[in-house]
Amino acid sequence: MPKPAKPQIASANDLLEGHVLYLSGDAEWTPDRHSAFVSTDADELGALAEKAFRNRQVVDVAFIEVTVADDGDPRPVALREVIRDRGPTIRTDLGRQADHTIHDGQARNV
C-alpha cells in the first residue's frame, strides 16, 4: 500500500530582497508562515504557485515538508528549513527570528 503523502507548503525567496516567503491559500507570497497553504498534493501546490507568480516575483520555489501543530501552524520538518525559517542559529539577532513584523514571533516557534 503506498504511503500517505506528507503535508507540504510552498516556499520561495523574494526576487528583490531575497527574504523567505510562503505561499498562502489565496495565492499570495507572504512572510507569514502561519497562513501558508498546506497540502499533500504537489500538483495542487504547483497550480497555486503558478497562479501566485502573477502577484509577486519570487525565485527558488520549493515544496517543504511540514507537520501541522494543534493550532494549525505548519512547522518545517527538516533542520535546513527550520533554520531558513528562523535565521542563523548562532545569531538570533538576524533573520526572521529577529523580525518582529513577522506574525507574532512565529519564526521562533518551530
Added chain:
Amino acid sequence: MYSYDEFDRDYVKNRVAIFRDQVARRVSGALTEDEFKPLRLQNGIYLQLHAYMLRVAIPYGTLNSAQMRQLAMIAEKWDKGYGHFTTRQNIQYNWPKLIDLPDILDALADVEMHAIQTSGNCIRNVTADHFAGAAADEVEDPRPAAELLRQWSTDHPEFAFLPRKFKIAVTGSPNDRAVIKAHDIGLRVLRNDAGEVGYQVIVGGGLGRTPVVGETIREFLPKEHLLAYCEAILRVYNLHGRRDNKYKARIKILVMEEGLESFRNQVEAEFASLLEVHNGPSLIPDPAVVKRIEDAFAPPRFEDLPDSDAGYEARLAEDEEFARWCATNLTAHRQPGYAIASISLKPVGAAPGDASADQMRVVADLAERYSFDELRVSHEQNLILPHVAKRDLPAVYDALREAELATANIGLIGDIIACPGLDYCALATARSIPIAQDIAQHFSDPDYSRLIGDMKIKISGCINSCGHHHVGHIGILGLDRAGRENYQITIGGDHTESLKMGQRLGRGFDAEEVVPAIEQLVQTYFSLRESEAETFLQVVERAGTQPFKDALYPAKEPADAG
C-alpha cells in the same frame, strides 16, 4: 600595492553598468530567472538560505586601508554590519538585496574592487601566501605572479565556461602557507641551480568529495612562460575535462583518469605549440607590463631599525597577556626590527572569519598608521598586518584589545577554520559554526591550549570542503544522517608543503558528542607524545591512527554469559 590602470578601471565600471541594466531587466520581467541567474553568478551573487550573498574578490588576499573601510561601509549601509572572511581570502556579505547590488558593486569599483569571477565555472580569484612580501623565508614575493594571472584570467574569452571552477594559488616560500597542492594549479616560486627564479608547477590537487594531492607537472618553469604554460594546462583541461558529470569535472579527475605522464605530454605539446605556432609570443608578457606590476609590489620603505626594541622588550617582560599574544600571533619578518602581526578573527564565541564594520575600521586605521597601509586576509580566515615595527607592537596590541581583536590563539586549537555551514549556506548538510564555537569554548583556557600546542582544526558543513577539513590535523565533516546532523572526524591531515589528507577514524558523532571526542583525541595525544615539542600531527605520523581509533571507539565489553 597594485593600482588599477585605465583599462582595469573602465572594465570594472563597465561591468557594473552592464549588471545594473541586467538587474533592471530582471525586475521588469524582460529576463527570466533562468536567464538572469548565470549573469548574477558571474558577478559573485548567490542566493543562500535567508537572502542573497555577495562574494567580493580580494586578489591574493591583499588590500589597503581605504578598501577595508569601504568594505566596512558596505557592511553597514547595505548589509547587517558585518562581513565574513573566507578560506579563499575573500569577503562575503550575507544579507544584500538584489536591488542594492549594483550600487554595492559601484562602491567596490570606487576602491578598485569587484566580485567578478568569484562564482561560476571560470578561473576564480587567485590566492597567495598571506605573508607575501614580508615572510623571512620567501624566495620572492608571489603577488606579481598572482596579479599577472589575475589580469590574464579576468574575462579570458576561452576560459569563461570551463567544465568546472578552476582555482590557482601561488607561494613564494618553501614553507607553503597557500595550500598550493590542493589547487587546480599550484605555483611555487623557486630558484634553480643557475640562480634563475621560476616556478614549480603543481597540477590536479583539490579537496571536495574527491580529495587529491596535486602532483608536479614541471619542476622548473622560467618566469616568462608562466602565462603560456597555464594557458596550455587550461586548454588541455577545457578540451578533455568531463562535462557529463559535475562531480567528475574538476581537472584532478582528468589528471587521474589520463595519468600524470599522459597529461603532462599533452600540456607540453600544447605549450610548445603556443610558443611556436599560434602567435605564442603574445603570451610572453611585455617586460614593461611585468615591471609595472613588480614595481607595484616593491617593498615599502622600511626604517633601518635594530632587530630588538627596548619598549617592546620591556612590555614583553611586564605584561603576560601581551607576551602571550606576541608568542602566538607574531611571525618573523624579513626586515630587522619588524614583525608580521596576525589578527585572530576567532575570539571565543564568535563565528570564525566574521568581523564587524567597526572592527574593520580599527584594522584599517592600524594598517594605515603602522603597516604601510597594507593588510592581508589569510585562507585561515584571519587578518594580517604584514609590516609592523616592533616598537609599535604595544600600541597595535592595545588598539586590537580595545576592539576585541587581540585573541592570542593563532595556530592553536581555537584558531579553527569553519565554513558558514547550514546556518547560511544552501549547499550545507550540517552546521559548522556552532561546532567551532563549542570547541573554542571548551579549550578556551590559554594555558591548556598552549599545552596542546600546534593544532589545526578545520570544519566543513558538507562534502564540498570549503572548511578544508581534509587537511586539518583534526578535520570535521558535517553530514545529514536521516535528518540529524552527524560529524565525521579525520586526523592526520596536513595543509603545508607536505600536504596530506586526514584519515577517517570511524562512525560519525552527534553534535553534542563532538567536543568530548576532540577532548579524547587530545588526551590520547598527551598520553602518546614523547615530549612537549612533539606536535599532535607528529604523534599521528609516528603512532598512526589506531591509538586514536581505540580511544574514540573502545571495544565493547563482552556480554556477561553468567
